[in-house]
Amino acid sequence: MGFSLPAIAALLAACGGEAETPTTAPGGTTPATGETPAAGETPAAGGIPDYIDRSKLEGELNFYNWSEYHDPEVIAEFEQTYGVKVTQDTYASNEDLLAKLQGGATGYDVIVPSDYMVSIMINLGMLEPLDYNVIKTIEHIDPNNLKAYYDPENTYSIPYMWGTSGYSYDTAILGEDLESWKEVFEPGAEAQGKIVMLDDQREVIGAALMYLGYSINETSDEALAKVKELLLAQKPHVLAYSSQNNDDLLVAGEAVISHIWTGDALLAEQEREGLRYVIPKEGCTVWQDNLCVPASAPHKYTAMAFIDFMNRPDIAARNANFIWYGCPNKTAREQGLIDEAMLNHPGVYPPDEVWQRLQWIEDVGEDTLKFDRLWTEIKTA
Numbered sequence: 001m002g003f004s005l006p007a008i009a010a011l012l013a014a015c016g017g018e019a020e021t022p023t024t025a026p027g028g029t030t031p032a033t034g035e036t037p038a039a040g041e042t043p044a045a046g047g048i049p050d051y052i053d054r055s056k057l058e059g060e061l062n063f064y065n066w067s068e069y070h071d072p073e074v075i076a077e078f079e080q081t082y083g084v085k086v087t088q089d090t091y092a093s094n095e096d097l098l099a100k101l102q103g104g105a106t107g108y109d110v111i112v113p114s115d116y117m118v119s120i121m122i123n124l125g126m127l128e129p130l131d132y133n134v135i136k137t138i139e140h141i142d143p144n145n146l147k148a149y150y151d152p153e154n155t156y157s158i159p160y161m162w163g164t165s166g167y168s169y170d171t172a173i174l175g176e177d178l179e180s181w182k183e184v185f186e187p188g189a190e191a192q193g194k195i196v197m198l199d200d201q202r203e204v205i206g207a208a209l210m211y212l213g214y215s216i217n218e219t220s221d222e223a224l225a226k227v228k229e230l231l232l233a234q235k236p237h238v239l240a241y242s243s244q245n246n247d248d249l250l251v252a253g254e255a256v257i258s259h260i261w262t263g264d265a266l267l268a269e270q271e272r273e274g275l276r277y278v279i280p281k282e283g284c285t286v287w288q289d290n291l292c293v294p295a296s297a298p299h300k301y302t303a304m305a306f307i308d309f310m311n312r313p314d315i316a317a318r319n320a321n322f323i324w325y326g327c328p329n330k331t332a333r334e335q336g337l338i339d340e341a342m343l344n345h346p347g348v349y350p351p352d353e354v355w356q357r358l359q360w361i362e363d364v365g366e367d368t369l370k371f372d373r374l375w376t377e378i379k380t381a
Helices: 005-014 072-082 094-102 115-123 136-140 201-211 221-237 246-252 262-271 300-310 313-323 330-334 365-380
Strands: 060-066 085-091 158-170 195-197 238-241 257-261 275-278 284-291
Touching (some): 072 085, 085 094, 115 284, 158 262, 158 313, 221 238, 246 262, 257 262
Parallel strands (some): 060 085, 195 238
Antiparallel strands (some): 158 257
């Protein structure tokens, strides 16, 4: 199919995890073997699974997610089937999510942090252990996506989608053979003033670090000084820093290059001919987003039931086909529920040689303050 599950496993394991089914999670419950329906069945189709205690379901759920990151009809189906009103809010970066929760927002029931942010939130005591007596659809998740470095026992998180952060550009203007971050950070005349960068400090700084030959998690003063110089020189050529309409600016022709996540890039390709997604030769971010429950969630049982629902093979496939990101639901792939064109797209499921140059963003501890200061200096310059 063009993608390598061993490559995913190797990347996850390289940071301290192993691709195995979760064992007992401290504070949570263990996924029970043999209690879920067979892989070909979808027990919740048309109703609520028997293992969900309907008496514990509450009438509302607050879902805090990335923008346009699910099929809206999936949420409507959950509301109708479970009798739960879902209120949705969105954020543009992991740092926005963290700041909102640290700022006192206590009403969210389900959130979707990326890998390194899960690690940060675990260390801060911000996540609730998952209840695998409720989330039995974990059996459908590919073992290669489980037990990642940031949550080795899947105590607090279940994979939702994964992807990369390269760039998309207009081949009609810039040609067919772009392959480097140089086109983004040191643009030619045709791209000047028409570049969009993600509004995400770790992504932008990380891309600059990789272009300069550093690890995406490098925190030395020397490296960050070079990044600052590069980003300040680039800034006059940047049309916008946006994670929510960078694809729209490409489609409209206002931008000719956009730093972008996989799914947004490929959906933009469907709307405008001539766009091409690139994983640069210097490398780019590989990430995995996860479904989690905040420790402050007011409707914890309903949140667990919602996560169980989202991991049904048919539901996971509908979400993946709608947003065009890599889907960790193995059963959905085996049942042929994922769009074949997406499974065969190297931008979604990269070949092995491309995987070798992908990097995970990791929690850098107190050095995060260095990224915070640098990002503020760039954005306010």
